[in-house]
Amino acid sequence: MSVDSPLVTPPEDEATLLARAQALAGYTLGELALRAGLAIPADLRRDKGWVGTLLELHLGASAGSKPEQDFAHLGVELKTIPVDSQGRPLETTFVCVAPLTGNTGVVWETSHVRHKLARVLWIPVEGDRALPLAERRVGAPLLWSPSPEEEHQLRCDWEELMDLIVLGQVERITARHGEVLQIRPKAANSRALTEGIGENGQPIMTLPRGFYLKKTFTAPLLARHFLL
DNA sequence: GAATGATCATTC
DNA sequence: GAATGATCATTC
Numbered sequence: 179m180s181v182d183s184p185l186v187t188p189p190e191d192e193a194t195l196l197a198r199a200q201a202l203a204g205y206t207l208g209e210l211a212l213r214a215g216l217a218i219p220a221d222l223r224r225d226k227g228w229v230g231t232l233l234e235l236h237l238g239a240s241a242g243s244k245p246e247q248d249f250a251h252l253g254v255e256l257k258t259i260p261v262d263s264q265g266r267p268l269e270t271t272f273v274c275v276a277p278l279t280g281n282t283g284v285v286w287e288t289s290h291v292r293h294k295l296a297r298v299l300w301i302p303v304e305g306d307r308a309l310p311l312a313e314r315r316v317g318a319p320l321l322w323s324p325s326p327e328e329e330h331q332l333r334c335d336w337e338e339l340m341d342l343i344v345l346g347q348v349e350r351i352t353a354r355h356g357e358v359l360q361i362r363p364k365a366a367n368s369r370a371l372t373e374g375i376g377e378n379g380q381p382i383m384t385l386p387r388g389f390y391l392k393k394t395f396t397a398p399l400l401a402r403h404f405l406l
Numbered sequence: 407g408a409a410t411g412a413t414c415a416t417t418c
Numbered sequence: 419g420a421a422t423g424a425t426c427a428t429t430c
Contacts, residue, residue: 221413222412222413222414222426223413223414223425223426224426224427225411225412225413225426225427226411226412226413226414226425226426226427227410227411227412227413227426227427227428228411228412228427229411229412230410230411230412231410231411234411241411244409244410244429245408245409245410258411258412260412260413268413269412269413269414270421270422271412272411272412272413274409275408275409305413307413307414352422352423353421353422353423354421354422360422362422362423362424363422363423363424363425364409364412365407365424365425366407366424366425366426366427367424367425367426368423368424368425370407370425371407372407372408385423385424386407386408392421393420393421
């Protein structure tokens, strides 16, 4: 079976999607790769999106790159998240590219970050690099929307970061800005460039950036789920 | 280059 | 050991 041939049809509703995700819990990536007919890379160094693609296939998402939610008809975004043996996240979570131009007048309510995070199907996957990829297990999924408190945290960080971008301070932004949401490079390498706004409002070429959720945000989110 | 999927690996 | 900055594959 080829990569562009899904194992299942797109889920007709959220409950179906969640049920499918729950049915994957406990399986190893080796088992799921075999079922999908996907070759298992030795590690993720040159296949960083492999786990995400594998789960997309099993859940009926359009595997690959489309500029929309994974389950657009359901308004749901799929996020795999690597976790340790305690279920704690091992990595930050990429949300979306940070827009560096054309931001005058943008507001949180209509932002890409808010839209992407409005409804997320989180699927924890064992990510300890000492564990062979094929032996890593899929965890119990969580269908999540931000609580009022979480949305407030996200909004505050987003507004602070977008202000810096609009004011021509993009090159002063580091990953230390933001409590739960940060901006870091999101590029092929450090030579990749995109247009941004400079200190004096002039166009500059700068590193493409992305919004990422810090582990301090995703850890409690997953932990609460674990207690339920 | 931009967007999808993210993790790697050097630095602190 | 954790976090920041750097990077990888693929499609269009």
